[in-house]
Amino acid sequence: MKHKPVRYVWVPIVIALLAIPAGFVYVNWSKSGSGAGLYSRQWLPQAVFAYWDPDDFYDSVQTMKGTFKGKECVACHEGVTPGIVKDWRASRHSQAGKKVYCSDCHGNDHQNLHLPTPDVCGGCHATQHGQFQDEKRYGFPSHALAMERALDAKHFVDKPKAEVTACLQCHSVATKCDSCHTRHRFNAAEARRPEGCITCHSGPPHPDDETYFASKHGQLYLKEGQDWDWSKPLQKGNYKAPTCAYCHMRNGKHQVADKSIWKFGIRQVNPLTSNNEVKRDQWVKVCSDCHEADWSRQRLAELDKERKQAWQKLYAAERVLKDLRADGMLYPAAEERPPYPNDWMGRYLPYERIGFFEGQASAFFNVSPIERDYFEMWYFDNLGAYKGAAHADPAFVAKGHAAMERKLTAIRRAANVLRTLGEEEKAIGRRAAPQELWLKGEYTEYNREHN
Amino acid sequence: MLDGYDPCVASDGLSRGKNLSAARAMSILQRAGVNAVFMLLVFFTGAGGTAWAAGDDQPPAGEFSNGDCIRCHRKTSPDLIDAWQQSAHGKSKPAVANCVTCHGNTHQGATKKARRNSVCIDCHGGEKDPVVHSYATSKHGIILRLEQKEWDWSQPLEQANYRAPGCAYCHLHQGNHNVSAGVRQDIMHTTKQEDVAEVMRAVCQDCHAPRYVTRLFENGEAMLNIGRMKVREAAGLLQQARTEFSPEELTATEQRFNKMRSHHLKNVLLGVGHQSPDYQWWHGHPALDGDLLRIKGGIGELKRLRVITDKTADEVVRQTGR
Structure with missing residues (x-):
């Protein structure tokens, strides 16, 4: 009796010792499929993914045989793809004492070429590469983790791959340096300009372009930016107004999202944790290049306040939806709508995803209209308001909050209709079947088979 | 299919690996050939800013109506007029966009002007129209926006003479005035539109690898x-x-x-x-x-x-x- 407890202690220890390596083995196994990321076994890549995620998918062209010196590459490609060669000739790579030739980055065996990843660029640009990789420790949102973020997103896995190519195009900021330093010029000055960011940082969930350009900072840039000397580093005194890179990459630091307090506006955060206070001090330092520190703190506090107000509205909508779910009033219910193709758990335990922590990021398709309303309120209006507040565009903040108010009203009204219909149906014991409408159809069926 | 495309090889089956200098010569000749064809074309047609330099013949001065343009260019550059008349710009009567709309009513700077995006944007809905905005936020549009002031707009629209393509570079590639050649007419159907993709594929390959x-x-x-x-x-x-x-x-x-x-x-x-x-x-x-x-x-x-x-x-x- 005396020794028994001691013996039982081994049970959890043995289980843990088995479970931990088994977990690693399982994750590794799940990452070793035809696709990439955590769900790699559940999808096949498109051929074009080779160019967005070269580490996982690039395959060399096989049409040319032989190994070539840099000068030979240039000679032939002047005919094949003159634009690339012209760009390279205008770049520092062709002017440096020791030229950086095509073969230095792509390899010299034409049947075993590679697409340069950040590691290749890092071979020479070690400081920037090191900083860029270091950004990973700050977690999401992140440039360095962007590709993982896309590949491991359930809605990416669930959708036909040709449909979601655009995701990888922007999220390839993690896997290629030319998202910002466009090939084959690779110009630092180009990436310092705000326009360098807006191919990806635009559109409903992240109107960084609209909000920045509408701000006083952006207005100054638009008026005078073309005359500024963009070869100057992103340091105090060098630019009359800040740009994306000035604030987010101060002093040229490539940890772009190292000061992210509000996490893109995507979920509610406590902005006053000690960790966030450190980031806040760093923000104040950036603003203090031009503004007074106290004044800057007040602006940041206003952002806290804006976030709080936004989440009050969002949670009000979320409550309406969760009440509907609890009362079985959502139409169609989870089991009556197309399942997400890879969500095996959802097949046995169907549920409606309401709120960030339930996987609402997938709630833009295969959901009832009222859930889509909330998705848009959360992902478009709320994130837009956040960007407006962060980039000092008060009109955009007002627009976002007005839109959230409107959506909240619309959601409440729609909820009343759903309840009225649901209760009437209960009373008469009959209900129109949603399955025909929701489960059949060309795309719906295609999506179930192809992802 | 296009994986096999390689002018260095495809032109005469020359082995790229064995004989570089010959391949290089081919590539240079080929470019020279394209340029020569272009020069001849502009020489005979009288179109494009370089024609007059080549022919030592100044374009007529003064202001012209669209009718004037067509009367003269019907003789000097009939292909250009035909192409325009096949396009959405010139198909209808009266034409949606005629010579004067894009080139202005004098020969002064007529070509340069029409190569800039601004002439297109004015009619195509303005900066916020999806047609314009989708381009403007693309990497092509960004590069153009940042660098266009430094570009030499007298260059013909080919051979990657511009670091990034503007509207005209793709839709009037090599001066082809049928702007509709690379545009889908029916968004819901693919049939009979393979040639549309082919037209554009050739344009992209000025800069991008065929595969x-x-x-x-x-x-x-x-x-x-x-x-x-x-x-x-x-x-x-x-x-x-x-x-x-x-x-x-x-x-x-x-x-x-x-x-x-x-x-x-x-x-x-x-x-x-x-x-x-x-x-x-x-x-x-x-x-x-x-x-x-x-x-x-x-x-x-x-x-x-x-x-x-x-x-x-x-x-x-x-x-x-x-």
Whole structure:
């Protein structure tokens, strides 16, 4: 009796010792499929993914045989793809004492070429590469983790791959340096300009372009930016107004999202944790290049306040939806709508995803209209308001909050209709079947088979 | 298919690895050939800013009406006029966009002016129109916006003479005035439009590797097809609904469907064509998803109401009890 407890202690220890390596083995196994990321076994890549995620998918062209010196590459490609060669000739790579030739980055065996990843660029640009990789420790949102973020997103896995190519195009900021330093010029000055960011940082969930350009900072840039000397580093005194890179990459630091307090506006955060206070001090330092520190703190506090107000509205909508779910009033219910193709758990335990922590990021398709309303309120209006507040565009903040108010009203009204219909149906014991409408159809069926 | 394209080899089967200098000579000759053909073309046609330098013949001074342009250029550059008349610009009578619209009414700077995006944007809806905005936020549009002031706009629209393509570089490539040659006329159907892709593929390859272009085009076509599936699914549901419900009951759903087809599917097309990830995605596919589910929601609500009000409706099930 005396020794028994001691013996039982081994049970959890043995289980843990088995479970931990088994977990690693399982994750590794799940990452070793035809696709990439955590769900790699559940999808096949498109051929074009080779160019967005070269580490996982690039395959060399096989049409040319032989190994070539840099000068030979240039000679032939002047005919094949003159634009690339012209760009390279205008770049520092062709002017440096020791030229950086095509073969230095792509390899010299034409049947075993590679697409340069950040590691290749890092071979020479070690400081920037090191900083860029270091950004990973700050977690999401992140440039360095962007590709993982896309590949491991359930809605990416669930959708036909040709449909979601655009995701990888922007999220390839993690896997290629030319998202910002466009090939084959690779110009630092180009990436310092705000326009360098807006191919990806635009559109409903992240109107960084609209909000920045509408701000006083952006207005100054638009008026005078073309005359500024963009070869100057992103340091105090060098630019009359800040740009994306000035604030987010101060002093040229490539940890772009190292000061992210509000996490893109995507979920509610406590902005006053000690960790966030450190980031806040760093923000104040950036603003203090031009503004007074106290004044800057007040602006940041206003952002806290804006976030709080936004989440009050969002949670009000979320409550309406969760009440509907609890009362079985959502139409169609989870089991009556197309399942997400890879969500095996959802097949046995169907549920409606309401709120960030339930996987609402997938709630833009295969959901009832009222859930889509909330998705848009959360992902478009709320994130837009956040960007407006962060980039000092008060009109955009007002627009976002007005839109959230409107959506909240619309959601409440729609909820009343759903309840009225649901209760009437209960009373008469009959209900129109949603399955025909929701489960059949060309795309719906295609999506179930192809992802 | 295009994987095999390589002028260094394809021109005469020359082995690229064995004889570089010959290959290089071929490549240079080829470029020289293209330039020579172009020079001859502009010499004989009198079109383009360089023609007069080559022929030592100044273009006539003064102001011209569109009729004047056509009368003279019908003789000096008939192909150009024909191409224009085949295009959406010149097909209708009166023409939507004529010589003067893009080139101005004098020969002074006429070519340079028409190569700039601004002449296109004025008619194509302005900066915020999806046609313009999808391009403006693409990497091509960004590079052009940042660098266009430094470019030599007297260069012909070919051979990557511009670091990034503007509207005219792709849609009037090598001065081809049939601007419609590389534009899909019917967004819902692919038949008989393979030549459209071919026209554009040739343009992209001024800068991009042939295989990259092929893969991008194939992917874009597939992405557009998926968009069409969504539209067809909605169209089918709506067609069925029209037999069950009155036009008044379906007003909002019909409007949504129209927007789905004419705006959101077009956004996907523009996103693919202009290489804007934002138009492929946020303005495109998720917008189509929203349309589809709201069309289903709209029709579903009518069906529910009918079951509640009409006791004889047959499409009913027992309450699920959920």
